[in-house]
Amino acid sequence: MNRVETLFWKNDRLFVLDQTRLPVEMVYVTCESYRDAAEVIRTMKVRGAPAIGAVAAFGLVLGALETGGDRETFLSGLELIAGELLGTRPTAVNLRWALERILSKAADTPGDAADLRRVLLAEAVAILREDVEANRRIGAYGNELVPDPARILTHCNAGALATAGYGTALGVVRAAREAGKRVKVFADETRPFMQGARLTTWELMCEGVEVVLLADSVAGYLMAQKDVDLVVVGADRVAANGDVANKIGTYGLAVLARAHGIPFYVAAPLSTIDPRTASGREIPIEERDPGELTHFCGRPIAPEGVSVWNPAFDVTPNALITALITDAGVLKPPFEESLRRVLGGGQEV
Ligand code: MRU
Numbered sequence: 001m002n003r004v005e006t007l008f009w010k011n012d013r014l015f016v017l018d019q020t021r022l023p024v025e026m027v028y029v030t031c032e033s034y035r036d037a038a039e040v041i042r043t044m045k046v047r048g049a050p051a052i053g054a055v056a057a058f059g060l061v062l063g064a065l066e067t068g069g070d071r072e073t074f075l076s077g078l079e080l081i082a083g084e085l086l087g088t089r090p091t092a093v094n095l096r097w098a099l100e101r102i103l104s105k106a107a108d109t110p111g112d113a114a115d116l117r118r119v120l121l122a123e124a125v126a127i128l129r130e131d132v133e134a135n136r137r138i139g140a141y142g143n144e145l146v147p148d149p150a151r152i153l154t155h156c157n158a159g160a161l162a163t164a165g166y167g168t169a170l171g172v173v174r175a176a177r178e179a180g181k182r183v184k185v186f187a188d189e190t191r192p193f194m195q196g197a198r199l200t201t202w203e204l205m206c207e208g209v210e211v212v213l214l215a216d217s218v219a220g221y222l223m224a225q226k227d228v229d230l231v232v233v234g235a236d237r238v239a240a241n242g243d244v245a246n247k248i249g250t251y252g253l254a255v256l257a258r259a260h261g262i263p264f265y266v267a268a269p270l271s272t273i274d275p276r277t278a279s280g281r282e283i284p285i286e287e288r289d290p291g292e293l294t295h296f297c298g299r300p301i302a303p304e305g306v307s308v309w310n311p312a313f314d315v316t317p318n319a320l321i322t323a324l325i326t327d328a329g330v331l332k333p334p335f336e337e338s339l340r341r342v343l344g345g346g347q348e349v
Contacts, residue, residue: 004206006051006161007058009125012065014058018045019161023202031055034063034081041088041095044193048162049236049272050131053094056085057124060102064117074113078106090284091245091313092236093274098127131164134269134327138168139175142232142267142325146172149182151229153219156190156247157199158234158267168267169232170203172325177209185211186222190247192292192310216249223260231257232325235268242318242335243280244268248311254320263322270326275343280315288312 004026007016014031020043021027029045031037037059040046046055063081067074082099089095105123106116146152152173156162159170166174176183185204190196197213204211214222222228231253237245244250244266257264277283290308294300302308324331324338329348331338338348 004160004203006164007046007055007128009058009061009121012062014055014062016040016046016055017161019047019199020045022161022198031059031062033066034059034085037062038085038088041085047195048157048159049092049094049234050135050163050168050269051161052089052092053098053271054124054128054131054164056088056095057098057102057127059085060099061117061121061124064106064113064120068113071112071116074116075106078103089286091286092272093277094236094271097271101127128164131269131271132166134271135163135166135168135171136175137327138267138269138325139166139171139178141327141330142172142265143175143179143181145230145263145265145323145325145330146176146181146183147229148176148180149184150176151184151186151227153186153188153222153228153231153253154200155188155196155216155231155233155250155253157195157203159200159203161199161203162234167203168234168269168325170200172232172265172267173204173209174207177207183209185209186219186228187211187213188216188219188249188253189213190249191216193288193312195247219253220256223256223262228260228262230263230265232265232267235266235272236313237277237283238266238268238273238324238339239277239279239283240275240336240339241279242321242324242331242333242339243283244316244318244321244324245280245283245285245313246316248314251314251316251320254316258320264320265323265325266316266321267325270328270342273326273339273343275339280317283313283315285314286312
């Protein structure tokens, strides 16, 4: 099967694969306005940090098509729309990164609204293309860390579905396979939204990758059996000191990996690094609907009225991370320094 397209642009419309309906059916949602784009992010029809960023970029292009007036009116209209898109999900920094990139392109481009619309669309298309290129580089660097054969544990979905294509953590898996290595993936189910069960297994099975679905609570036992060579996950935001926000449960995996002497890698593009956030303590953590825990497939699985805490992400302290696999190379601790070097344009190998 051809690799799945997470999103694409056609005839002034954005088409987004509805991930809430996977793995049962493949249905694309059409976004005709920036509000549609905001809605697909908010409702997690699209999810995964780079994919959210790309949808936000095209959302702003849709907003540009809906906005007129002279240059000043047009630019201030865009700022308001960007603010609405930014409010959809708080943790993944790629959202802010993509919106700021489009806004600054608009500010730096001379011309009227019609000129700017053309340039903004080209910029959104570039974001999409560059994300795939970044993921391929992440894959190539990450492959160097993968033994043959390899048993790889991952959490959530950091694959083609979470990006513009190829994936970050699953990009490492893909690159290792392309290099001819024998790879077996263990996919945590990833309660409560089930990205691992619904998406990672589906994405890998479509390409014939050997994958085993695990309840989240199995990871420690699996590691104790010495059945895991490495853990690789994605990231929603990497702070300046290398602390990583990623899907809830990632921190527990990192602690387990350390206890069992297993390397713990985080794969992320530079667009996920946030130099403006000093440490993980400052990363805003999204809390989602209690219904994700009290109900399963629409049926109650907890007593009515029970108190619920449902953070969607956690923070893994930099000390538990063996290396950050980025599109500018494999970063080793101390991350504060290696991150500063790559953000300054350097390359780490
Ligand atoms: O809530 P989600 O599904 O958007 O969370 C996704 C993750 O936590 C991913 O691991 C992360 O965004 C990296 S995707 C390349």
